[in-house]
Amino acid sequence: xxxxxxxxxxxxxxxxxxxxxxxxxxxxxxxxxxxxxxxxxxxxxxxxxxxxxxxxxxxxxxxxxxxxxxxxxxxxxxxxxxxxxxxxxxxxxxxxxxxxxxxxxxxxxxxxxxxxxxxxxxxxxxxxxxxxxxxxxxxxxxxxxxxxxxxxxxxxxxxxxxxxxxxxxxxxxxxxxxxxxxxxxxxxxxxxxxxxxxxxxxxxxxxxxxxxxxxxxxxxxxxxxxxxxxxxxxxxxxxxxxxxxxxxxxxxxxxxxxxxxxxxxxxxxxxxxxxxxxxxxxxxxxxxxxx
Ligand SMILES: [Mg+2]
Numbered sequence: 001x002x003x004x005x006x007x008x009x010x011x012x013x014x015x016x017x018x019x020x021x022x023x024x025x026x027x028x029x030x031x032x033x034x035x036x037x038x039x040x041x042x043x044x045x046x047x048x049x050x051x052x053x054x055x056x057x058x059x060x061x062x063x064x065x066x067x068x069x070x071x072x073x074x075x076x077x078x079x080x081x082x083x084x085x086x087x088x089x090x091x092x093x094x095x096x097x098x099x100x101x102x103x104x105x106x107x108x109x110x111x112x113x114x115x116x117x118x119x120x121x122x123x124x125x126x127x128x129x130x131x132x133x134x135x136x137x138x139x140x141x142x143x144x145x146x147x148x149x150x151x152x153x154x155x156x157x158x159x160x161x162x163x164x165x166x167x168x169x170x171x172x173x174x175x176x177x178x179x180x181x182x183x184x185x186x187x188x189x190x191x192x193x194x195x196x197x198x199x200x201x202x203x204x205x206x207x208x209x210x211x212x213x214x215x216x217x218x219x220x221x222x223x224x225x226x227x228x229x230x231x232x233x234x235x236x237x238x239x240x241x242x243x244x245x246x247x248x249x250x251x252x253x254x255x256x257x258x259x260x261x262x263x264x265x266x267x268x269x270x271x272x273x274x275x276x277x278x279x280x281x282x283x284x285x286x287x288x289x290x291x
Pocket of ligand 1: 106135157
């Protein structure tokens with residue numbers, strides 16, 4: 001859902017499977033974007049990573065990495081139907097073609113601890129040094145165990161979905177890096193407060209928003225006191241269409257900070273059918289009642 005507030009356009013786009021309670025922080029984030037200016041940025045541009053999907057052979061992975069025009073790529077690994085050998089081939093092909101590229105991998109929680117230990121060792125070799133591994137296993141306890149047994153840095157992504165989660169990750173020493181997303185964590189300022197308190201570097205990631213939603217993630221990345229890693233917010237191209245005339249897309253691996261305006265024609269082209277629209281209006285009003 002998109003709406004115009006007092007300071008600009010905002011997006012409310014919780015995942016379809018989330019219940020009303022889980023959507024409350026998403027709505028808080030949307031209200032913040034609608035009604036208050038972004039915190040003062042520390043930087044004008046934000047570095048982002050490219051994405052290499054977990055399919056195709058080495059040359060396809062190289063082409064995807066090249067197309068991203070980013071210095072950092074995230075290679076998705078451990079996908080169902082793919083083998084570790086396939087993952088290794090893709091990572092190693094990227095390394096051969098781009099000696100200086102930073103390569104991180106994302107297993108989306110798919111490995112057991114045992115699988116993670118083996119895969120991380122082999123993929124780290126293939127990459128000649130991974131930047132980090134995102135969510136190798138599903139649970140925070142498993143992340144902690146893997147982290148205690150490998151030298152590669154561990155990032156927590158799926159383990160951080162609610163505002164209390166980053167603290168649990170920190171308290172269990174389960175990760176070196178926290179992946180923060182604006183909508184599920186309640187907004188840009190809420191994320192800044194979390195970042196201040198968790199003593200871990202932060203990577204800002206999108207929830208696959210339109211360009212309107214992405215500007216909030218950029219605002220967060222721009223306002224963080226430290227930003228040692230490229231962020232996962234160059235995701236605009238993953239959607240079939242966008243709703244602004246100048247979509248938020250990285251140039252030379254960077255995104256610019258700022259607001260964007262809805263283009264009515266582009267919006268009409270992707271507007272939901274009335275029955276879907278009714279479902280979302282009902283969803284919004286349930287979540288509003290819980291605020
Ligand atoms: Mg991830």
